[in-house]
Every structure is written in structure tokens, then in C-alpha cells.
Amino acid sequence: MRLTRTLLALSLLATAPAFAATGLDAGDIAAAEGLRERAMRGSEAWNVVESLTTEVGPRLAGTPADALAVEWAEAKLKAMGFDRVYREPVTFPVWLRHHERAEVLAPYPQPLVVTALGGSVGTGDTPLDAEVVAFASLDALKAAPEGSLEGKIALITYRMVRFKDGRGYGPAVGARSNGAVEAARKGAVAVLIRSVGTSSDRFAHTGTMRYVADVPRIPAAALSNPDADLLEHMLARGKPVRLRLDIAAETVADYTSHNVIGEIRGRDLPDEVVTIGGHLDSWDLGTGAIDDGAGIAITFAAGALIGQLEQAPRRTVRVIAYANEEQGLYGGKAYAEARAAAGEVGDHQLGAESDFGAGRVYALRAGVDPAAWPVIEKIGEVLAPLGVATERTGGSPGPDVGPIVAKGAPWAQLAQDGIDYFDYHHTANDTLDKIDPRALDQQVAAYAVLAYLAAETDVDFGSLPVKTE
Amino acid sequence: MRLTRTLLALSLLATAPAFAATGLDAGDIAAAEGLRERAMRGSEAWNVVESLTTEVGPRLAGTPADALAVEWAEAKLKAMGFDRVYREPVTFPVWLRHHERAEVLAPYPQPLVVTALGGSVGTGDTPLDAEVVAFASLDALKAAPEGSLEGKIALITYRMVRFKDGRGYGPAVGARSNGAVEAARKGAVAVLIRSVGTSSDRFAHTGTMRYVADVPRIPAAALSNPDADLLEHMLARGKPVRLRLDIAAETVADYTSHNVIGEIRGRDLPDEVVTIGGHLDSWDLGTGAIDDGAGIAITFAAGALIGQLEQAPRRTVRVIAYANEEQGLYGGKAYAEARAAAGEVGDHQLGAESDFGAGRVYALRAGVDPAAWPVIEKIGEVLAPLGVATERTGGSPGPDVGPIVAKGAPWAQLAQDGIDYFDYHHTANDTLDKIDPRALDQQVAAYAVLAYLAAETDVDFGSLPVKTE
Incomplete structure (x- = not known):
């Protein structure tokens, strides 16, 4: 599959040199800008986190509220128009x-x-x-x-x-x-x-x-x-x-919860995936609004916006609501292990997670093959009007993306302003009122642009060195 | 006594016309300015509220902590050099x-x-x-x-x-x-x-x-x-x-707590009193730092500064830590009733209470005989460098001063900036860290100036209409 794609890229190079390094044409950029503007006019994200915090509330992993949250996530992804919605088991002590x-x-x-x-x-x-x-x-x-x-x-x-x-x-x-x-x-x-x-x-x-x-x-x-x-x-x-x-x-005793997954299936390369997501579980003290209802809401809304485009991107955009991040990245580990067992790690083109609250995105960072940097730079150009700077160094994958990155998958980070994140994080005070709906829209815009362009390009983001534990 | 004072004022009028209307001379103003500057260099107030919140903590009226607070207040007033320290009973349901x-x-x-x-x-x-x-x-x-x-x-x-x-x-x-x-x-x-x-x-x-x-x-x-x-x-x-x-x-069942009182006895007119104070009780949820540990600390520190002057003011400065304000102004009512029973309401020249948190003072207001307004204006001049404006209308006595005001006693108010007061008031979050020590010093400066000049003048602040319930 990689060979085919490379050949396709080479043929594009011959006909459209200006876009060859990024695999993106003017229409792709216009589509991404459209997603950005649409999100900024008002996204669904606040409604999603309002729904999660109101109808489920605190959802400590392994409690009845965890099961409710899984049902909520499946129903919400379906209602938001994702093509395929499914769950995968994640087991942990309670x-x-x-x-x-x-x-x-x-x-x-x-x-x-x-x-x-x-x-x-x-x-x-x-x-x-x-x-x-x-x-x-x-x-x-x-x-x-x-x-x-x-x-x-x-x-x-x-x-x-x-x-x-x-x-x-x-x-x-x-x-x-x-x-x-x-x-x-x-x-x-x-x-x-x-x-x-x-x-x-x-x-x-x-x-x-x-x-x-x-x-x-x-x-x-x-x-x-x-x-x-x-x-x-x-x-x-x-x-x-x-x-x-x-x-x-x-x-x-151990409990089996689930990662809940919704996909916008790719039109050309559906087995290649770009993942975005957040974690579905929360601590029990607050209602899990900023940690991580916000991440769930932002990435559900970004994925749904992509799903509303007339034409799906080439690759699949996979939105993942990870189980039990809080007590040891169980969802991210289970996801990575399942992909490794199925030989699918190489299908992962780029993974990003929103798990740093509800503050605005200010930087794009990535861990990708150097040959794919022109794509990251191009994505950064579309993000720039949101106040997002592209940084060529630093950054790290989100916590639940870490396990598949350790197996070689590339990642991106949309760094958020967390100046007040640790004022609320893991406390009873993590409630809906701490979220600024306009900041949430800016994040949706950033995730939609990132996921769409990473899925629309056919440039390979490469593989990272595999880490052994 | 009032006659004697009026005669004295008339004799001063003859010799020192510039100060006649206020009963205050340049030395008095200099002493007040000295108090102000000394407080602003760093008062004892933060240490007092630190002591109260640490060593007593929440002190719901009628609980063992209420009794501890009364002991704490007596010991603190004595340690701070007040001339006379005593308690008066206040009874209420618990x-x-x-x-x-x-x-x-x-x-x-x-x-x-x-x-x-x-x-x-x-x-x-x-x-x-x-x-x-x-x-x-x-x-x-x-x-x-x-x-x-x-x-x-x-x-x-x-x-x-x-x-x-x-x-x-x-x-x-x-x-x-x-x-x-x-x-x-x-x-x-x-x-x-x-x-x-x-x-x-x-x-x-x-x-x-x-x-x-x-x-x-x-x-x-x-x-x-x-x-x-x-x-x-x-x-x-x-x-x-x-x-x-x-x-x-x-x-x-009913419980008897106490108003705790400390005095700087007046050098000429010790039976005439200027009262400042706060309330000693608190709700049980927080440690009662801003409500009203701050008021206790500010007025204890202001009184103590006056006590450290080489020469006491003419009238007595009485600092009152009122019992059980929170559940119905029991301390203020008991104080007023005891004064009425003893025929001492007329001895009350001016009363003020600090019970609006730990924000800076921005206005001086008063309810006094119009003939005494020049004194209030003069006090306002000394307060002006603290950012305090004199306002000729509006205002109200503090909650515990209200009952004696209803019996005819005049009052003053040092209005504080309460923009965040109701963020903390009556919650578990009313704790010491919410107090800015520098703001506290500004309040001590204002109370010291007010109490000193009101006690140093011999102008009569008059009587207000008596309210019948």
C-alpha cells in the first residue's frame, strides 16, 4: 500500500509541483479554511460537553457512570453523523x-x-x-x-x-x-x-x-x-x-470498559488513519468538564465537521474516546496493543489527543518523518489565523497517543494554553462553567484543520523509532 | 460633661480659630499622619488574623471553638497592650x-x-x-x-x-x-x-x-x-x-458567649468612647479569615497602634470583638442593650465596624450631627493619601453598630472594596490566603486615623434619631 501511494505521489509531483511536497492542492486548503471558519462561527463542542457533564457527570473508571459514558459516547457519535461507530474492550482494576x-x-x-x-x-x-x-x-x-x-x-x-x-x-x-x-x-x-x-x-x-x-x-x-x-x-x-x-x-475486581471510536471513512485510503480524541473517563470529584470532557467535545465536533463536508478526505479520520486514562493510560495502551496485534500500527499516519483542558491552542508541534514536514508547515499556515504558531522542536504526543507512538506511529500536538488548567484539574471544581465556549470553538477549528489536512494528503508521515519498555 | 466640653471648645475657638470647627490642632493631625504611615510600613494585622485562623480556626457561635476564640481575643488584646480588657455576656440559641x-x-x-x-x-x-x-x-x-x-x-x-x-x-x-x-x-x-x-x-x-x-x-x-x-x-x-x-x-439549648473588649483609655474624657471592631464568630465552613478575622485583625491592630502613642487621645478608643454576628447580630444587640441599661448610649461619640472582608478602604461616610461634619472632613483629609474619598451622603453603620445607632449613637463607615467578597464569604474557601497583607495595612491605617482623630477631638458627634422597633 505504501508503494502504491508513493507512486501516486510521484505522478502528482510531475503535474503539480507547487503542491508536490505536501500532497495538498488549493482546493484542499480552501476546504480546510472552510472548516476553520465554520468552527469559529460556533461549533457543537460546548453542547457536547454540556451533554456529557449533565447527563453522565463524574465517570470514574469502572463505576456505573463509566458504562453510562460509553453508551453516551456511542449514541453521540452516531447522532453526530460518524460513518462507523464501535467499541473496543479495555480492562483494568477498579x-x-x-x-x-x-x-x-x-x-x-x-x-x-x-x-x-x-x-x-x-x-x-x-x-x-x-x-x-x-x-x-x-x-x-x-x-x-x-x-x-x-x-x-x-x-x-x-x-x-x-x-x-x-x-x-x-x-x-x-x-x-x-x-x-x-x-x-x-x-x-x-x-x-x-x-x-x-x-x-x-x-x-x-x-x-x-x-x-x-x-x-x-x-x-x-x-x-x-x-x-x-x-x-x-x-x-x-x-x-x-x-x-x-x-x-x-x-x-477487574472491570472491562471500552474505548469508543467513531470514524469518517476515507474516500481513497480508508485503511490509513489519522486519529484525534480525548479520554472519556474522569475523576469522581468534579464533573470532568475540562478533564477531559473538553477533549471529547472538541474532537467529536471536529470530526463531525469533517463528516459534513461534501467529500470525505482520502484517509480515515478516527475519533477515539479513550477509556480510563486517569488511572494509567489503560485506553491508550489497549488501543495500541490491539493495533500491534492486528499489524495496523503502520496504518497510523498521525495521532493527536486533546487532554489539557479548554484553553486556546497556541502551537502546533509534531513528531513525523522529516520528509513530511512540508505538510506540517502547510497545516500550520492554515492554523496561523487562529493564533497558532508552528514549532519545529519540542512537544509530545497526548497521553493516550503515547503507547502507539512508542510502537512507531507519528504524532501531532495542538498545544493549549493551560495557565489555569491546574486550578481545576482533578478537583470538585472541574465543572462546565470553567469552559469558555469561544475558546472551545477555536480548538475545534484547530483540530478540524489538522485532522482534515493530515487525512487529505497522501504524503506518508513515516515511522518513529520503536521504544522497547 | 457635654457642657464642660462645649465650654472648652468655645475657649479653644477664641485662641485657635483655624482648628475651632474640628477641635483638632496641627499636632493632632501630625499624630494621625504618623499612625497612617506607621501602619502602611507594616502593621500587626496579618499576624493577628493568621493567629486567629491557625490557632482557633472556624468558630461557629456556641461551639467549643467560640469559647476558644473568646480566650484568644482576651489574650491577644492584652498582649497588644490595651489598657483594659474585659468581656460581656451574649446569650443565643446554638x-x-x-x-x-x-x-x-x-x-x-x-x-x-x-x-x-x-x-x-x-x-x-x-x-x-x-x-x-x-x-x-x-x-x-x-x-x-x-x-x-x-x-x-x-x-x-x-x-x-x-x-x-x-x-x-x-x-x-x-x-x-x-x-x-x-x-x-x-x-x-x-x-x-x-x-x-x-x-x-x-x-x-x-x-x-x-x-x-x-x-x-x-x-x-x-x-x-x-x-x-x-x-x-x-x-x-x-x-x-x-x-x-x-x-x-x-x-x-442557649449558650452564653461574650463580646470581648479592649480599651485605650482616654486621657481627658475617658468615659466618652469611640468604638471600632469586628465580629469574633464565623461560620463553620471556612476558617473565618475574611469574615471576619480581617475585621478583628484590622481593628485590634489599629487600636494597638493608638495605644503605642506617647499620649493617648482625649477620649477612649474601645475595640470590640462582637459575639455571634452571623446568626442575628447578637453581640451588637447585647452591647447596645447593656449601654442603654447603664445610660451610656450618650457616651458613644462614633462607632465603626470592619465586616466586609479584606479589600482596601475607598470611602469614608458617616452619620453624625451636621455640626460635626468639619471633623469628618478633616479626618477625610488625612485619609485621602490612602485613596479614601469622603462622601457626604450614603453609607450605613456596620452590622453590630446598627443596634446602638438605632438608640441614637453616631457612626462612621470606612467602605471597603468588596468586589470579590462574595466569592469567599460564608464558604469553605474563606481562608487566610485570600487576604493581601498590604491591603490589610491600608485598612489598619484608615481605622487608626479615624479612631484616633474621632477620639482626639472634643467636638460632639451628636445624636441620631432613635429608632423604635
């Missing part, structure tokens, strides 16, 4: 939050706002009472002497820094992921972290954490940032601070 | 919140964020399941036909409007105060209101509500604003929306 309470017992009794981290065990039949010991970072905790936290609660007070591109998340999230293991290694009975979030609103941020073999599994929870401040103020007075922690949470 | 939960049962099950309104009864031994009927305002609810809400939950969706001076509160708060009575009159089994607040953060705002004789007492709660949006989105689909409401709350 974590359930039952309740969570915390309070200061001494020296200054008062309640605290906390939330259990995803995957955490509970405190057992009776609440856990212990003194808290603070560390400025995960590294500081790691440096504590062995056994020095025996019977104590470790508190990590690291403050996430706000950036447009969210790069403050990486340095902060280690405390969430690994705090329990490192604290338990020192003898701690629980770990608390300052929320991995940039807001001073009194919401605690959840998110996954992990355990490892041979280290005791201790409860792990995040304090809201004002509550972390409060504990720091108490500790500064030099008296022992004792807390009570009461968490009920458990991991139960 | 309302306790035990728990509150709400969820949508159908057609789209998901949890809701609610908080019981202060004074509400609970839902009883089993949760209350009922269909919700929405009204755009309290007036719309009042207009519903008799009996039309039989077995239903009434929902009032009125949206509070944001203004710098908080004037959106009045039109909104009626639903909170009277919603339960009006809904019960139509047969409703509970009332829910959109929070009386301007934030779209997912916090529900509490606050007092009332019952009346001969109307059934039904539970009353506020939804966070995103949750009110959510119910409106559900209702817009035209299907019945059923909720479950589970509230445990009760009003128990």
Missing part, C-alpha cells in the same frame, strides 16, 4: 473512594479538606491518629533517616509552579505518585501532600499514586492548598501537630 | 451542622454540593427524596399557586450580581432568609437556593435563614453555583428531576 475526612487533633483542633489519591488504601476500621512531619519535597523525604518516620504521617509541602504549558506539573507530581512508597520506607503510617495544583481555592486535588512490592501500603491523600498552608502555620509554632485521618477506599 | 449530602436520583444520577443554611432543621431519620421545581426568584416562588409545591423541593435560581460595594447581596439574600417559609407555604418539603455568592467555584454558601410561627419548618440548603447550573441544565431537558437530600442539623 478503585473506589468511599469517604475521606481529616482533622487536626492538637494543638489547634480544626477540620482539614483532604482527598484520597487514586489507588490509595484506606485507614482501616478505626481512624488513624498520628503526628505529622513536614518535608519540603519528595527528595527531602527520601533523604530522611531510615525509620525516622515510624508511626508518623509524612507531609510533603512542595508548591507546584504555574506555567502556560503546565511544566510545573512534572516536578510536583512525583510526590503524588511516589510519596506513599518513600514515606513507608521511612516507617510512616500515611502520607499527605500539598495538592498538585496551582489554585489557592480550598479544593484538594486527587490523581493516581502507586505502591511497589515489599513496601507497606499506607494511605495517601492530598490536602487543599489552604489546608497545607494551615498545617505549615501550625508546625511553625514548634509544637507537635497531631492529625486524625479517616479514609475508606479500596481496589476491587 | 445551631449545629452535623452533615449534609445531596444527589440527583433521576434522570441523571450524580452528587451535588450543598450546605445547610444556618438555623435549618434536618431532613429527619431518612433522607428526603422529592422532585425539584425551579423558580427564578423568591417573588416567583411567592407567586406560585397555593399547594402547588405539595411534596416538592422548591429551587430558587436567582443569581447574585457582583458589585464593588456588595449591593447585589440585598436582592439575593431574601431567598436565603425567607425561602423556606415561602416554599413551605406552598406545600414544599424543602427549599434549595443557588448560593448567595458571586463565585463560580464549587463552594456552597451558608448563612442564616428564618422560620415563622404557623408555617412548617422545612430544611433549607444552598447549592454551589456550578451545581445550580447543573440542575438548570437538567431541568431544561423537560424531564422530572428527583433529588435526595440528607441533612442533619439542629438548634440546641
Whole structure:
């Protein structure tokens, strides 16, 4: 198939030199500009995320709401005119939050706002009472002497820094992921972290954490940032601070959810696919509006706009609503493994995911064969009126695209302004009102242009080096 | 005493005509300017509110934290150098919140964020399941036909409007105060209101509500604003929306708390008093930082600065930490009644309260005898460099000053910028981080100037018409 396409490209080169490097002609560009303008006049995206957050709401992977969300996604993709709508199984363990309470017992009794981290065990039949010991970072905790936290609660007070591109998340999230293991290694009975979030609103941020073999599994929870401040103020007075922690949470039997897929079938090369998508699951605290109802809505709406064109693009545009991204990229991994098993990774021309909230797109980045850069540049030209700059370096695939990229598939990124993303992310405050419908339209415009032109060209985006785990 | 003072004023008039109308000389103005500059270089106020929110935290009237707060206030006033520190009893019924939960049962099950309104009864031994009927305002609810809400939950969706001076509160708060009575009159089994607040953060705002004789007492709660949006989105689909409401709350036996008072005794006229203050109690959800830890901190710090002067002002500056403002101005009423019983209302030269958060002061207003306006104008001149304008009309006394004003005492108001006050007010999000220490210093400067000059002058601020209830 690649050979045929190359021959076709060569014949086009002979007749239309100006477009040879991109495989796109003036009509293709006009069609992409039309998609862009149509999205900017008002897309369906806000209605889609309104529907998901209203009719399904929070949809923690493996709960009844997860099943409702899968049904919702299938019905919505069909209603939006996708040619083919289907689901693929994704299996994972189910974590359930039952309740969570915390309070200061001494020296200054008062309640605290906390939330259990995803995957955490509970405190057992009776609440856990212990003194808290603070560390400025995960590294500081790691440096504590062995056994020095025996019977104590470790508190990590690291403050996430706000950036447009969210790069403050990486340095902060280690405390969430690994705090329990490192604290338990020192003898701690629980770990608390300052929320991995940039807001001073009194919401605690959840998110996954992990355990490892041979280290005791201790409860792990995040304090809201004002509550972390409060504990720091108490500790500064030099008296022992004792807390009570009461968490009920458990991991139960495996569950099979589904990636839900809708396609606009390609007119010439239907087996070659360009994928866009978001993740369908959410944390349980908010209604999953910005994480990732927005990504679902943007990519459903972009795909639907392409489906409304008089002529479908050459390649298939596949919109994927990934299952259980939050607890370990289960949907993205299952998708990649299924493609690898079927020998279809090579059919993946370009993959992109919207999973960074509802802020405007400001940059296009890609990981493709250098020979395909003229296509990326051409796409960038059509995106430029949206305020999107093409950047030749940097970037990364979306979380659920990562697994198939590791198997060699090329990717693109529409980088979004995430300056306030971590104010809401993984909190009860992730609700519909945080989404600006006009910003959503701009994103739909960007995804529609990207997906359409990547599907319309027949230039091969190539293969990336395969990563071995 | 008033006669003596008038004679003294007349004698000053003879010797110092420029200052005659204000009773203030250049040395007094210089002292006031010194207070202003000292406060602006950094006052103690932030440390005071940090201490109150850290060491006491939420202090719902009548709870153990209320007693702790009274002890804290006495100790703090003594430590800050006030001459006389004492407490006066204030008795009121105690309302306790035990728990509150709400969820949508159908057609789209998901949890809701609610908080019981202060004074509400609970839902009883089993949760209350009922269909919700929405009204755009309290007036719309009042207009519903008799009996039309039989077995239903009434929902009032009125949206509070944001203004710098908080004037959106009045039109909104009626639903909170009277919603339960009006809904019960139509047969409703509970009332829910959109929070009386301007934030779209997912916090529900509490606050007092009332019952009346001969109307059934039904539970009353506020939804966070995103949750009110959510119910409106559900209702817009035209299907019945059923909720479950589970509230445990009760009003128990009377409790006696205290107004806590600190004085800088006047050097010439110690029985004449200028009062400033805030209220010591808070709601239980936040730590009472802006409502009204800020007011306590500002006025404690302003009084302490006056106490550090080489020479005390002529009159006594009395700083009052009022008990239980939140549930019905109990502290202000008890204070006024005690003064009336002792025949001391006439000793009150000017009263001001800081109870509008931690935003900067932008206007001085007053209710005084017209003959005393030159003093107010002179105070305004010293406040002008702080960005404070003197306004000859409008304004009102602080809530706890109202009761003694109703008995004839004059008042002043330092109007604060409350543009974000109702984002935090009465929610879990009322925490220390919401306070800008520099804004707090500006307020301390304004209160110190006001209290000092009002206490230093011997011009009589007069009496206002006595209001009969």
C-alpha cells in the first residue's frame, strides 16, 4: 500500500509541483479554511460537553457512570453523523473512594479538606491518629533517616509552579505518585501532600499514586492548598501537630470498559488513519468538564465537521474516546496493543489527543518523518489565523497517543494554553462553567484543520523509532 | 460633661480659630499622619488574623471553638497592650451542622454540593427524596399557586450580581432568609437556593435563614453555583428531576458567649468612647479569615497602634470583638442593650465596624450631627493619601453598630472594596490566603486615623434619631 501511494505521489509531483511536497492542492486548503471558519462561527463542542457533564457527570473508571459514558459516547457519535461507530474492550482494576475526612487533633483542633489519591488504601476500621512531619519535597523525604518516620504521617509541602504549558506539573507530581512508597520506607503510617495544583481555592486535588512490592501500603491523600498552608502555620509554632485521618477506599475486581471510536471513512485510503480524541473517563470529584470532557467535545465536533463536508478526505479520520486514562493510560495502551496485534500500527499516519483542558491552542508541534514536514508547515499556515504558531522542536504526543507512538506511529500536538488548567484539574471544581465556549470553538477549528489536512494528503508521515519498555 | 466640653471648645475657638470647627490642632493631625504611615510600613494585622485562623480556626457561635476564640481575643488584646480588657455576656440559641449530602436520583444520577443554611432543621431519620421545581426568584416562588409545591423541593435560581460595594447581596439574600417559609407555604418539603455568592467555584454558601410561627419548618440548603447550573441544565431537558437530600442539623439549648473588649483609655474624657471592631464568630465552613478575622485583625491592630502613642487621645478608643454576628447580630444587640441599661448610649461619640472582608478602604461616610461634619472632613483629609474619598451622603453603620445607632449613637463607615467578597464569604474557601497583607495595612491605617482623630477631638458627634422597633 505504501508503494502504491508513493507512486501516486510521484505522478502528482510531475503535474503539480507547487503542491508536490505536501500532497495538498488549493482546493484542499480552501476546504480546510472552510472548516476553520465554520468552527469559529460556533461549533457543537460546548453542547457536547454540556451533554456529557449533565447527563453522565463524574465517570470514574469502572463505576456505573463509566458504562453510562460509553453508551453516551456511542449514541453521540452516531447522532453526530460518524460513518462507523464501535467499541473496543479495555480492562483494568477498579478503585473506589468511599469517604475521606481529616482533622487536626492538637494543638489547634480544626477540620482539614483532604482527598484520597487514586489507588490509595484506606485507614482501616478505626481512624488513624498520628503526628505529622513536614518535608519540603519528595527528595527531602527520601533523604530522611531510615525509620525516622515510624508511626508518623509524612507531609510533603512542595508548591507546584504555574506555567502556560503546565511544566510545573512534572516536578510536583512525583510526590503524588511516589510519596506513599518513600514515606513507608521511612516507617510512616500515611502520607499527605500539598495538592498538585496551582489554585489557592480550598479544593484538594486527587490523581493516581502507586505502591511497589515489599513496601507497606499506607494511605495517601492530598490536602487543599489552604489546608497545607494551615498545617505549615501550625508546625511553625514548634509544637507537635497531631492529625486524625479517616479514609475508606479500596481496589476491587477487574472491570472491562471500552474505548469508543467513531470514524469518517476515507474516500481513497480508508485503511490509513489519522486519529484525534480525548479520554472519556474522569475523576469522581468534579464533573470532568475540562478533564477531559473538553477533549471529547472538541474532537467529536471536529470530526463531525469533517463528516459534513461534501467529500470525505482520502484517509480515515478516527475519533477515539479513550477509556480510563486517569488511572494509567489503560485506553491508550489497549488501543495500541490491539493495533500491534492486528499489524495496523503502520496504518497510523498521525495521532493527536486533546487532554489539557479548554484553553486556546497556541502551537502546533509534531513528531513525523522529516520528509513530511512540508505538510506540517502547510497545516500550520492554515492554523496561523487562529493564533497558532508552528514549532519545529519540542512537544509530545497526548497521553493516550503515547503507547502507539512508542510502537512507531507519528504524532501531532495542538498545544493549549493551560495557565489555569491546574486550578481545576482533578478537583470538585472541574465543572462546565470553567469552559469558555469561544475558546472551545477555536480548538475545534484547530483540530478540524489538522485532522482534515493530515487525512487529505497522501504524503506518508513515516515511522518513529520503536521504544522497547 | 457635654457642657464642660462645649465650654472648652468655645475657649479653644477664641485662641485657635483655624482648628475651632474640628477641635483638632496641627499636632493632632501630625499624630494621625504618623499612625497612617506607621501602619502602611507594616502593621500587626496579618499576624493577628493568621493567629486567629491557625490557632482557633472556624468558630461557629456556641461551639467549643467560640469559647476558644473568646480566650484568644482576651489574650491577644492584652498582649497588644490595651489598657483594659474585659468581656460581656451574649446569650443565643446554638445551631449545629452535623452533615449534609445531596444527589440527583433521576434522570441523571450524580452528587451535588450543598450546605445547610444556618438555623435549618434536618431532613429527619431518612433522607428526603422529592422532585425539584425551579423558580427564578423568591417573588416567583411567592407567586406560585397555593399547594402547588405539595411534596416538592422548591429551587430558587436567582443569581447574585457582583458589585464593588456588595449591593447585589440585598436582592439575593431574601431567598436565603425567607425561602423556606415561602416554599413551605406552598406545600414544599424543602427549599434549595443557588448560593448567595458571586463565585463560580464549587463552594456552597451558608448563612442564616428564618422560620415563622404557623408555617412548617422545612430544611433549607444552598447549592454551589456550578451545581445550580447543573440542575438548570437538567431541568431544561423537560424531564422530572428527583433529588435526595440528607441533612442533619439542629438548634440546641442557649449558650452564653461574650463580646470581648479592649480599651485605650482616654486621657481627658475617658468615659466618652469611640468604638471600632469586628465580629469574633464565623461560620463553620471556612476558617473565618475574611469574615471576619480581617475585621478583628484590622481593628485590634489599629487600636494597638493608638495605644503605642506617647499620649493617648482625649477620649477612649474601645475595640470590640462582637459575639455571634452571623446568626442575628447578637453581640451588637447585647452591647447596645447593656449601654442603654447603664445610660451610656450618650457616651458613644462614633462607632465603626470592619465586616466586609479584606479589600482596601475607598470611602469614608458617616452619620453624625451636621455640626460635626468639619471633623469628618478633616479626618477625610488625612485619609485621602490612602485613596479614601469622603462622601457626604450614603453609607450605613456596620452590622453590630446598627443596634446602638438605632438608640441614637453616631457612626462612621470606612467602605471597603468588596468586589470579590462574595466569592469567599460564608464558604469553605474563606481562608487566610485570600487576604493581601498590604491591603490589610491600608485598612489598619484608615481605622487608626479615624479612631484616633474621632477620639482626639472634643467636638460632639451628636445624636441620631432613635429608632423604635
